Amino acid sequence: MTSTSLRALSYVLDRLRAAGLRPTRQRLELAGLLFKGLDRHIAAEELHAEALAANVRVSLATVYNTLHQFTDARLLREIVVAGGRSYFDTNVADHHHFYHEQSGRLEDIPGHLVSIAALPEPPQGTSIRRVDVIVRVGE
Amino acid sequence: MTSTSLRALSYVLDRLRAAGLRPTRQRLELAGLLFKGLDRHIAAEELHAEALAANVRVSLATVYNTLHQFTDARLLREIVVAGGRSYFDTNVADHHHFYHEQSGRLEDIPGHLVSIAALPEPPQGTSIRRVDVIVRVGE
DNA sequence: GTGATTGCAAATCTTTTGCACTAAA
């Protein structure tokens, strides 16, 4: 295991603790898969398949539970670009996305490459939680 | 029928003709429902329910077909903000959206109230089709 | 122990599909 993933793991432990989630085998192994590499955009089915391929025994229902719990704990960010399927982004820093309409693939745009010069006031009684910019590209 | 919806109807007829779509009873009645009022964000189920309530006999499958055909004909714009459900926006002018996380409701932001000062180059071989800005708000 | 977590299968929800019937040109 690389030192990068060790750091990632201890961060995960902290976040789980902060969220009151027990560090179970499944959560830690899924975290290992999610955070071992570069920033990724992954769907529940894909993570489940990857887990099975890596001999990590976990049910699809638990994958869904874990992805949502990690999202609540701000370890992941959920992105919905097309009907039917959610992606979870392991990059929770400020950034936006290219969406490739043909392939359905998502690609990060570093936060500093998009700048929003003006934003309206949020409606009465609400505050802005997040601004998503999706740049849809095609051939 | 107001003159506004008469104008809308003849526009619909033109767009259908341009798309090679026959102006069937179902398409015209659904267009009537969609474009009779202000800008709306409506899901397939909702439009179907509204049609039934207005004694417009049409199947849910036809509602789906029609919404997609209208979207291809640029009479509508599809918006996906949360998993599982698509909304169709009767406002196809340049604009963005507030998304109310609690209620799931969408609200238009006029195009001129959001300005994007910088955008990255699209990836090799692609061009930008659309830029969606979703401002997620909560209480 | 005891309360949280997991796995499984069934259920749910939205959307799509196959195909016989109907309607527009």
Add this chain to the structure above:
DNA sequence: TTTAGTGCAAAAGATTTGCAATCAC
């Protein structure tokens, strides 16, 4: 006619749920 469009019911996908078994504390 001939071809597009429609309705229905079934199928398909993604996600959620109920509940008994299992695990962390």
